[in-house]
Amino acid sequence: MREVAVVGIGCTQFGEHWSASFRDLFVEAGALALNDAGISGEQIDALYVGNMSAGRFIEQEHIGALIADYAGLASNHTPSTRVEAACASGGLAFRQAAIAVASGMEDVVVAAGVEKMTDVGTGASVDTLAGAADREWEGFAGATFPGLYAMIATDYMHRHSLTREQLAQVAVKNHANGARNPIAQFRQEITIDTVLNSSLVADPLRLFDCSPITDGAAAVVVVPLERAREFTDAPVRMLASAQASDTIALHDRRDISTLDATIAAGRRALKLARLEHADIDLVEVHDCFTIAEICAIEDLGFCAKGEAGRLTEEGVTARDGGLPVNVSGGLKACGHPVGATGIKQICEVVQQIRGEAGRRQVDTEIGMTHNVGGTGATVVVHILGAC
């Protein structure tokens, strides 16, 4: 198996792009990534595209070919594959690209993620996202996606130590980070009162506990490590790729407020990279809701169950803390175009390792990404490091 490196990254602005279509978004991200890697389209051997639900958001399927076509690669007949694992589609697309390169089957592969969510109304969007959980036995009963994470929060707060203010601090911290990220959907700092005074979505979660509905795309160029310096002076090496599954429905989990798939993927990634938690300089976790970041920090093993709220309150997970979490602003403030999020996480860690993260720069040699599909039915963890 060959070692794999990232040699190009590109990300659109995240937000409500009323004037940009699905096609406009991925073409922009792809062009940025190719330009960053200094390559042209005909050099691409294959494309893997993470997308959750173009079928319901823009009534378009067959995304792989569409993207290859509008990226100008139809006449090259470049193979292009859509990858879907709900909100983990992007992370999984990166993993598929890495597997293709590692295997020796392909050399220059683009992993992309794209989601265009604002062409439908909020009700339709909520209903589409609920498809990340069990449609027959959760959605049928009236479960929404925030509602499922709210039930995780209720269970967590009943059994572990976590105050409503500590939960709000996750959003406050991520907005402070987003304020320093030029691509973030929300670049305003907020206070704990902003969260506590926002409207209830699903008790105990309020509007500012939830990641927004976002349009956006991101792309990265993956090559064999041995060829990386042909493309860049600052390649970033993939140290580990791990993926895990769990029950599709939250009610079938061993423990409602523990994501066992996060535990499994996190452990496997560290083992593959031969690293300890202390070696990780920063981590981008899947904070689709504030409670999700609390669970992620614990289930990845950075602290014991019940401690992440206190660590967040004490500033350990802040940009200048001992374990910076979601320096990009996370899903909460940077935005969450579901299929693009996993690739955006890779882009953020690559930028941090290269020292190109501007006002949110953290001294980083090794970074981790954690991308979750549904309420934890798919988890993808990657570890990236400087060469």
Place this chain on the structure above:
Amino acid sequence: MVSRFWRKIPQRYNLVGTRCETCGRHFYPPRTFCPDCRRGGKIVDHWFTGEGKVTTYTVIRTASNQFEHATPYVLAIVELDEGPRLTAQIVCRPEEARIGMRVRRVFRRIAADGESGVIHYGTKFVPA
């Protein structure tokens, strides 16, 4: 649209799940393949008593279009006395809901496919 709902009527109206005769584990929502015994399992239908308790809950304030008219409503994970857990609404005031509360199943209207489409009936729970 109709057949998708109709084929699950016994399970939804009467809380009929399944049981593995090999290991004795109960399944609701029903499974036709035992995750423990796999091909060694023997799955048969099982009528649940419909008694259980609330494992966790929330109050849904923002719902999808189909459930918008019903907000706010209490949604919970209920653990049946036979072991399995399922997601269902609790028919009670939001402030009444609490973890550990005993509940029993009732037959209720859940949602409808628009103004003239099929009406979905199924299981909700009430405080026991």
